[in-house]
Amino acid sequence: MVFSEWLKAFRRYWWIIALCTVLLGGLAGVITARTPAKFQSSSSVFFYVSAADNVTQLNEGTVYTQYQLQSWAKLVVSPTVLEPVVTELGLDSSASDLAERIEVEAPEQLTVLTLTVTAAEPDEAWKTAQAVARHLSGTVGKTIPKTDGGKIMIASNVISDSAPPATPSSPSMKINLLVGILGGLTTGCLLAAALHMTRERHPASIRDRDSIESGVATTTADKQ
Template structure:
């Protein structure tokens, strides 16, 4: 599975930005609330004295060098002992314990050198330098005199430890390093923001935008997008209720794009509408698309083939107790089952009451014969079918020659179910003509000048059409 990092960031940019701000603010808060610490360092050089003036040959020199190397390795730990630090506390009059002072002092022996570097960190720069110099002097005294005395008898130390660099008062704090910390906070915030966006995208089970759809359906084009508007939940199609609205233009765009996408074959005027799962707005798309075709003067038949859960009649506000099921079983003629809606060229065939197994009925010869007849009689036949999760009725109609329009409800459709649907269609060798997206979030304020509102005559005609639609519904 490939991860679209840029796509994840675009979808979850708020998450990424919030993570960046939180991380950067946390690092900045930590940095600016820390008490500044100052570090002062002193250096000592260890040399070998030798036990006599005759010890000047090469062997004695090498032996002395080896001795110093073995001794100097212990000095970083010796610095933290009571023997070295207690004199410092006494000389400087510090109100501190040896253990606490040891935490402020660090010592090291740089590789391949005879140097001992002593560093002291303190909140006061002058105290840091004073303590560092005092520790260096105390260590020097311990190495050159005290450690080599035996019951009061002074013994010459074979090691000469000399202060070669005293500690000076630091001009600026050593920590916190404000610039570095803020840089780390910024980079860390960006990285964690990207990670948070990617993780959120991977954990998000729902389809949120067109890129999610295209990632699953590959080359299937998105032919239209319906906004998440209350206009689509009205008791009449948007083109009838609000013909000059932005939502009406969205429907007309889908109609136009779909017209160009349909191939030239015998049943290319049969458009089968389905979705991967329930509540994605396939019926809303079906009734509005049928209305858009009827608006142009084309003869249109809208069939509600979702006999398990019919909703076309309810969406149009017409009687739906009789329809397709009665026609297929021979209980009614086409003239009695099909209703006229809004305009003379717009006909609707409701689902009717379920009287037998839907799969058997929709796969029957009567159904195939009906599709073939109406395809030759109408310019456009729109079939609203059950979601693929419920039944693959849509696949049956498309196999007979119809064209598939897949509806995807953004924020409703689940990626897993959409992948399952895509895989099933691929297995059945069914190509999808296009995708229509529902519930797209857009700007709350539309640019009124972007949409065509028409002349006064056009508005009057729209008002008359709206009035006619209401009359037909009552009839």
């Protein structure tokens, strides 16, 4: 179809386009409103060399931290870290269930580990993220080697969100409405184009139908 044919289709079947847009946009809004909200909160654990007797130990400590970061990332979702969190916060879930709601990022060549907790309530997400980061830091601290002077070589700082999340991470009403409206608009345009092409390919049958309707109208008028 050329551009002019598209315009003819839109003008003739504009009501179909409008109907599809309203229906799918409204459906997206209803589904979004009925979908339970989810909130996310993040905490980061920054590992650094806190004690070194010389430059060699400092370099070794940095390399050790970068190398171990991936292992510590796996430790985040382990029962060793999560079971104390469940007990401390009195969560109505097991450690394995909580692990499924945690995402961990541990970029290579860095010494920062970030964990994100998803929960049905903003306070739960916030407090859980803080607790997991704190218990991870304590668990890792027990496994870190010491310098020749008996000092712990690697220390960590926990950095958390300052407050619970104010808005849910999902679902997004704006995005879902936009997707629904665009989907309805596209569907309506395609239907309008299909109906227009059908009309153009079978003009004879359409003229016959129009003639019949015109004849019936004329006969009715004569009788009156």
